[in-house]
Amino acid sequence: MTLKHAALADATLSPLWLDDPAAPATEPHLIGRRQADLLIVGGGFTGLWAAIIAKQRDPSREVVVIEAGKVAHGASGRPGGIVSTSVMHGLSNAERVFPDDMEMLERLGIENLDAWRATIEEFGIDADLEWGGEMTVAARPEDIEGLRHEQDLHRRHGHDAVWLDRDQVRAEVASPMFHAGIWSRDRTGTVHPAKLAWGLKAAAKSLGVAIHEHTPMERVEDLGSSLRITTHDGSVTAPRVLFATNAWAAGHPKIRSYVVTMRDRVIATEPLTEEQLSRIGWRNRQGIYDTRTQLNYMRLTRDNRIVYGGRIGYYYGDRTDPAGDRRIEVYDRLAGYFLQTFPQLDDLRFTHAWSGPIDMTTRLAVHFQPYYGGKGVYAGGYSGFGVTASRFGARMALEMLDDTGVPELQLGLARSLPRTIPREPLRWPGASITIRALDEVDSKGGWRRAWIRLIHAMGFPL
Ligand SMILES: Cc1cc2nc3c(=O)[nH]c(=O)nc-3n(C[C@H](O)[C@H](O)[C@H](O)COP(=O)(O)OP(=O)(O)OC[C@H]3O[C@@H](n4cnc5c(N)ncnc54)[C@H](O)[C@@H]3O)c2cc1C
Structure with a gap:
């Protein structure tokens, strides 16, 4: 197959974020048997936040993380990196799923974001955080009405969300695709996700968490008062286990009944020159979502590249690392969407193209599946919206595992599951x-x- 967009021809098929000499050294894989008070399976944002929060609450607690590959090599090192307050994939989705709980969910989202930021600052994590806000743009005139409703929801829940008409939105970011927009300016912006994950890993280690990379969980056994997790060269026995495995339905065969593994694709440009930047404006550097049916998102990086994502795919059997996505042709259509959005940047080249796993559920937001009499909990299902919500997912999973009885455990979000989804071959x-x-x-x-x-x-x- 030939490429329609030659600008992609030299792109590296790996995430821009992981292509960084600052990547930390690998942690030793687990050899031998060990005990822990809490075992966390999965070293992405959910697992790392859970490790940090557990240690901050009780420094004497023995916390172990096992990661199949390397920290940040799952979804957490691959996202657009747009920072949002919502733990429910946005206000409209919260209204769709839990209309009666919106106020509390919004409050929890704000608390979560503030704690997310405070921890990053406390540990001095340099993750290229920028607080330029989050903008949702109407990609078609007929989407404006829905966007008005979204703005109304933002206002009712106390967000500083500004309405931008066609000229105003294009004055912010010059695109013929943008017909109106909402610019939410509180607690939102962009982050370098891999630097964040690496910083969280260092923070967890500094608190005494043991991390083993290249240590996939192979088997779970219920020993009554604890679970034994067997890996290739060892095992960990713990009374509490968090399965923070995102779209990998590791841990229990039933997880798949609620979670579909989609792929989401992303491309990144070379750094824009000052002159190229002046063609689009974007002085306030917002993270942007559009309303196209194949939702697209875009943001600037610290060195002024554009990271542009959003064309989902699926491979038979919920494959989490499909060879099909390591072909540059898969990204051709996305490059086409980019050029529809920014036709004035047709002289740019793309340097990176990659995809990542999305743990899609009908809820489009985190859910919790308790197993083994409550000794194990799976937390996931962010459906492509977990850069900050993963901290909330981690905390809630700990509340469940430790049976703390906090009021949020009474919410529908904690007590119910999303709808089941037909499995293969359907x-x-x-x-x-x-x-x-x-x-x-x-x-x-x-x-x-x-x-x-x-x-x-x-x-x-x-
Ligand atoms: C392309 C893309 C774009 C996105 N953009 C955004 C965005 O702009 N904003 C936003 O809020 N969210 C975004 N997201 C979503 C966000 O990245 C995820 O919700 C978040 O990173 C999930 O973190 P996690 O720790 O739950 O999962 P992961 O980071 O995937 O971590 C799970 C880990 O479990 C490990 N694992 C799996 N099986 C085993 C096993 N058997 N044993 C041991 N370890 C195992 C995996 O190797 C993996 O490292 C995006 C996601 C993708 C893929």
Whole structure:
């Protein structure tokens, strides 16, 4: 297959964020048997935050993290890195799923974000944080009404969310695709996700957490008062285990009934020159989401590259590292979306292209699956919105494991599960038709709209 967009031709097929000499050394893999008070399986944001919070609460607690690969090599080293306050994938989704709990969920989101920031500052983590805000833009005139509703929700919940009409949004960021926007300016912005994960890893180690990389969990045994997790060369026995394995449904076969492993694709440009930047403006450096059906997001990096993402895919059997995504052609359509958004940047080249696992659920936000009589909890399902919400997911999972009885454990979010999703062999054809519909609905309409309406009715808000 030939590339339509030559600007992609030299791109490296790996995440920009991980292509950094500051990447820390690997931790030794686990050899032999050990005990712990708390074992965390998975060294992404959820696992690292859980380790830090557990140690901050009780420094004497023995906390061990095992990670199949390296810290940040899962979703946490791959996202757009847009920082949001919501723990529910945005206010509209919170209203859709838990309308009666919105006020509390919003308060928890604000508390979470403030604690997220405070910990980053406390440990002096340099993660290129920028607080330029978060902007949602209407990519079609017919999306403006929905955006007005979103702004109303923001206002009702006390957010500093400014409405931008067509000229105002284009004065912020010059794109012929933008017809209106909401610019939410509180507690939102962008972060370098891998630097954050590496900083959290260092923070956890400084608190005494033992981290073992290249140590995949292979088996779980219920010993009655504890669980034994067996790895290739050892095992950990612990009374409490957090499965922070995101789209890898490790830990229990049932996890898959609620979580689909999607892929989400991202491309990054070379650094823009001052002259190239002047063609688009973007002086306030917001993280941006658009309302296209294949939702696109974009942000600037500290060295003024544009990171542009958002074209989902699915591989049979919920593959988490599909060879199919290590072909540059897969990113061609995304490069096309980029050029529709910024046609004035047709002289830019892309340096990196990558994809990452999305733990998609019908809730589109974190949920918790207790197993083994409550000794183990799976926390995941952020559905592509977990850069900050993962800290909340980690804390809530600890509240459950430690049975602390905090009031938020009474919320529907903690007490209920999302809807189940058909498994293979139905999952692949369902996902494939949906992705085809998503790819083409904006340009071709037709049966694709009816299909997407059906998927909505089944509880998937695409
Ligand atoms: C392309 C992309 C773009 C995104 N953009 C944004 C964004 O802009 N804003 C936002 O808020 N969110 C975004 N997200 C979502 C966000 O990155 C995730 O929600 C978050 O990183 C999830 O963290 P996690 O720790 O739960 O999962 P992960 O970081 O995936 O960590 C799970 C870890 O578990 C390990 N593991 C799996 N199986 C085993 C096993 N058997 N034994 C041991 N370890 C195991 C994996 O190796 C992995 O490291 C994006 C995600 C992707 C993929």
